[in-house]
Amino acid sequence: MDEEKAVVQHDFIQYRNFVSQILTDHKCLKSTWTPDGVMTCFPTVDGAALAATDVISGLEAYNRDVKQMRRDFSVRCGVNSGFVIFDESMPLEMISDRAIDIAGHMQMYAEPNTVNIAKPAIEPLLERTGFSPSGKVVDGHEVYAWKKA
Numbered sequence: 001m002d003e004e005k006a007v008v009q010h011d012f013i014q015y016r017n018f019v020s021q022i023l024t025d026h027k028c029l030k031s032t033w034t035p036d037g038v039m040t041c042f043p044t045v046d047g048a049a050l051a052a053t054d055v056i057s058g059l060e061a062y063n064r065d066v067k068q069m070r071r072d073f074s075v076r077c078g079v080n081s082g083f084v085i086f087d088e089s090m091p092l093e094m095i096s097d098r099a100i101d102i103a104g105h106m107q108m109y110a111e112p113n114t115v116n117i118a119k120p121a122i123e124p125l126l127e128r129t130g131f132s133p134s135g136k137v138v139d140g141h142e143v144y145a146w147k148k149a
Contacts, residue, residue, distance in 0.1 A: 011067045026051035032092040045081045052077035052115040078107025081121035115146040
C-alpha cells in the first residue's frame with residue numbers, strides 16, 4: 001500500500017508523542033527511539049509493565065481517532081528486570097546488558113499488541129492483572145503475556 005509521505009510522517013510524529021506521554025506518566029528514566037520502536041528504562045518493573053499495557057490499551061483510540069494511514073499501528077512489547085548501570089551521557093542503545101537483551105528478546109517473540117515479561121520479572125509486580133503464562137520460554141525464562149481483553 002502506497003501512503004502519502006506527509007500522512008505517514010504525521011502519523012509517526014503523533015504516535016511518538018502518544019508513546020512519549022505514556023513514558024513520562026510512568027516515570028521513564030531513559031529512552032531512545034530506533035527505526036522500528038523505542039527502548040526504555042524504568043525505575044520499577046511496575047512502571048515498565050504499566051507503560052507497555054497503556055500503550056497497547058491506547059492503540060485502538062489512536063488508530064481510530066488520530067492516525068490517517070490505512071494501516072493500523074500495532075506493537076510488541078518486552079519487559080524484563082535487573083540492575084542496569086549506565087552513564088547519563090551514554091545513549092541507551094549503546095548500553096550492553098543481559099537484562100536489556102532479555103527484554104529485547106521478550107519483545108521479539110511477543111505477538112502483535114502483546115506485552116511479554118519474563119517470569120522472574122513478573123513475580124514481584126504489584127499489579128499482575130491480565131498477565132498469564134504464555135507457554136513460551138525465552139532465554140531460559142518462562143514468559144507471561146498480557147493482551148488487551
